[in-house]
Amino acid sequence: MTMSQTGGRRRPPTIHDVAREAGVSRGTVSRVLNGGHYVSPAAQEAVNAAIRRTGYVVNRHARSLITGRSDSVGFLLTEPQERFFEDPNFNVLLRGCTQALAAHDIPLLLMLAGTEDERRRITRYITAGHVDGVLLVSSHSGDPVAEELREAGVPLVACGKPIGLGSKVSYVAADDRDGARDMVRHLLSLGRRRIGVVTGPLDTPGGVERLAGYREVLAEAGIAADERLVVSGDYSRASGEAGAERLLAQAPDMDAVFVASDLMAQGVLAALHRAGRRVPEDIAVGGFDDSPAATAATPELTTIRQPWDRISNEMVRVLLAQIGGEDPAAVILPTELVRRAST
Amino acid sequence: MTMSQTGGRRRPPTIHDVAREAGVSRGTVSRVLNGGHYVSPAAQEAVNAAIRRTGYVVNRHARSLITGRSDSVGFLLTEPQERFFEDPNFNVLLRGCTQALAAHDIPLLLMLAGTEDERRRITRYITAGHVDGVLLVSSHSGDPVAEELREAGVPLVACGKPIGLGSKVSYVAADDRDGARDMVRHLLSLGRRRIGVVTGPLDTPGGVERLAGYREVLAEAGIAADERLVVSGDYSRASGEAGAERLLAQAPDMDAVFVASDLMAQGVLAALHRAGRRVPEDIAVGGFDDSPAATAATPELTTIRQPWDRISNEMVRVLLAQIGGEDPAAVILPTELVRRAST
């Protein structure tokens, strides 16, 4: 009976074992592992065969120790916890980033910085070089973590344009303003003229930009701004519900409403239902995100699709480029109107 | 002008720098770092001061290289992707685990093993010792990854009782059967006698156990089993909708239905609404999970709360214990009936 069968973890093969097995030196094995430049085809083949036979897997700690890279990146969430819970976009983004990184064999470390304590610990961890870069999800302005990381020179890509930071930080975002414009134009095309809006938080770029798009299109259509048609929420379902009630009270003649997130739109639908307004006959409702909430709603929501798969891919691409020494970059991706039953 | 201000990342201080600064040896600094045994109070203090002054953070790669531990754990998801998207429980679990680990200063690596390729890569990664242990979310039976990890002797804690695996694997689960019993008893106490059930997938422990609880309570109440009242779903909203339609067709006199997840219950509510049945007047609906979907539903769902915060804490506790050499353990946590408007 051998140790190897008992579940006790035996010592894994090292680069040395592979070298011996292949009849070459450590250096040659290392070269094969790192791209295979300056390696003869014969050696190349021998090493690969030896790797297969021994089941060798590189020890990343040893590698990191000398290269100074960790070959891992952090996915940092500085939002308060509720948002993480409620927002279905996080799931999609997180999954997309994990997969995009996996394609490069780079693990993703999930980091939650809700409390001040966690913030400190995580900043310390990151600036100590334990990750090569950070994917940042924090749309609220004045985020101290982001600022610290930027100053420490940590490669950083934000999801959504960070408001507070200087222009030297990379970000990837959907074209919020254009998406909002599409939706409002769509509502106009249906003949609606008293179009309300429930905005997102106005200290987030999404909140600001979507509202701007709304205002622009109405202005272009020659419709006078009416502040009774504008209320703001915080992306939560409950705030959508409250917002709709306020709108109904302030502007009972409203015939459409653009809601800056699907989740809030769910709340709006509930409030309209309670108020006896039919959707879309009396009031058309447009959402934003095309999250699962959009199809879960009754009626199903017309909404603006954010290209989350592309966003996550781009975030990873830009981050890796930056780790590789390139300059920060901003990427803006187009959105798409998805027509469903609510308009 | 010094390098340190330019954002170029300078070489971080090592244990050597701290030792020099504190006037002691590497060994003493190392001892302070690892619990402070056999260190004089004076040295202890000097080292801590030096650490503060230099901003020293331990290089985990160097440490891991020699200890053989990675001081990180994987959070492995082997479910197909849809579940990850739809199921709000994942968010809560993931967040809870991340935080519980953070308290021990252990980062969480998120790993998605959807495709065969990813599965192979991740198994390789884990068995190579790049994580000390794995938190496994994979309730479906016959999961090859879990089996491989178990055989490789990787510390492992599953969320929910793994069906296929032997008894040697740790798991933490809510008491599904007992929760189901509570719900069905609750429905009985309301005077309902024709109680239907939409089960979860029957190759998952949750699916099986919740159905078992349902059957037990009805049997104990002397109510004959009626297979027209039993349909099964896959935890998705759509399957709840389909299930409810089937139930209404097979057993039009149904006066209550126990649904094995809140998400499915949302679907059930939609189907009942379409069929003109009032909830709870005509048909009482009970869910399971107490996810955000429960309060998002109209009417709000009576449901069974799973103690997700405790589950994640226990998973981490059991995993760390196992990494520390303890034997596998099973933990079953009680659920709680949450009464809302749907019953």
Added chain:
DNA sequence: TTCTCTACTGTGAACGCTCACAGAAGCATG
């Protein structure tokens, strides 16, 4: 005193890898 024990401290030697360098072999050029 002398010995033993405990509390504490310093010093190589690893851990497994990459990197810089030196050197060998092959080939073309002067």
Added chain:
DNA sequence: CATGCTTCTGTGAGCGTTCACAGTAGAGAA
């Protein structure tokens, strides 16, 4: 034949830490 260039290979050093071990000092017991 020497010289240079390119391609390939092996070797030693060192990354920052922990661990085993040797050693010191002081207290208490013989």
